[in-house]
Amino acid sequence: MLLAFDVGNTNIVLGLFQDGRMITNWRLETDNNKSADEYGMIINQLFKYEDLDINEVKDVIISTVVPSVLYTLQHLSVKYFHRKAIVIGAGIKTGLVVKYDNPKQVGADRIVNAVAAHAKYGGPLIIIDFGTATTFCAVSEKAEYLGGTIAPGLKISSDALFEKTAKLPKVELEEPGHVICRNTINSIQGGLVYGHMGMVDYIVKKMKAELQEYSADASQEVKVIATGGLATLIDGGIDCIDYVDKMLTLEGLEIIYRKNKKIRKKSPGPVREGRDCNYAEDSF
Known part of the structure; x- marks a missing residue:
């Protein structure tokens, strides 16, 4: 296992x-x-x-x-x-061509998500990860990781609002059902959730337009995949997300494992505690 x-x-x-x-x-x-x-x-x-x-x-x-x-x-x-x-x-062998100015700056989770999404859905595609930060990644049909955008996540935004104001309370992250709210709790929820939905909708629209520059066929459909703990909440209020895939990162790790397990330069083990324990990253 x-x-x-x-x-x-x-x-x-x-x-x-x-x-x-x-x-x-x-x-x-x-x-x-x-x-x-x-x-x-x-x-x-x-x-x-x-x-x-x-x-x-x-x-x-x-x-x-x-x-x-x-x-x-x-x-x-x-x-x-x-x-x-x-x-x-x-x-690490991923099957992606990373086009970032400095590939080492790309978060490991973003690469893993891109590997899994391209393997499962093909390209071109946009991957949105609703975690502590909300990240947007663009991948071409040729499995090129083109880059993306990073924004504060919903939880960070909520915590900042609570910590940096004197009277505003901490709230549950849920959709209040309307934006003309009649109490402070719903007002904060509306601003956080609907504001995040609007941000996602706009960034996806802009990213789809920019992806056309990298595609041989400008009419090719760009699929939008969402993952992360709050993906379902945001997906419920916008139409730009095609698939919600909560296990995307874990599945990407399994795919990358299969690409690398036979080509380690160093044996992965077994090893004994206190001996032959090199905790630096293995090279592949």
Whole structure:
């Protein structure tokens, strides 16, 4: 079995795969203060709850936008799974041609999403990830990662409004049903949710127009894929999203694993704790 870690600023999402199929997935809070042992005990309990054998995990792959958690998870991989984890980064085979000015600046999650979306839906396409930040990525029909846009996510916007004002309360992120609101709670919800919907609609429209410059056929349909925890909320109020795919990142990790598992320059294991434990990223 393969255990995949998608580490975001707010949550760590884990996916367990067997023979290319996702068996189950879990969501944990990202905590810089947790040790490898603490995460290990939590994961062990999750396996036991689902009557799964943790010893059947044969490899680990990690995508992270939180560098401070990476060492912890690499340590966890060696200690609990006796494997050096594959880490998404420079040198990993993805099948994408990254057109960013500096490819190393592209978040690992954005690359993983692009790999999965192009494999599942083809191109050209736009991927929107509604996480701590809301990211928009453009991918051509030739599997070229062209770039994108990053905006504050809904939760960040909500937290900032609460923290930077004296009287405005913290609210649940849900659609109030109207924009002429008669109380403060609904007014904030309307501004956050409908404002985000408007932003998404506008950026997608602009991105579709710019994608025509990269396409041999300007009439070719651009598919829009949404992922992330708040994707369903935003999709409910706009028409520009074609598919909501909550497991896109985990599926992308499994695809990248299959592209890389046979071409490691270093053996992924097994290794023993305290010996042969190099926590730097493996090169591929």
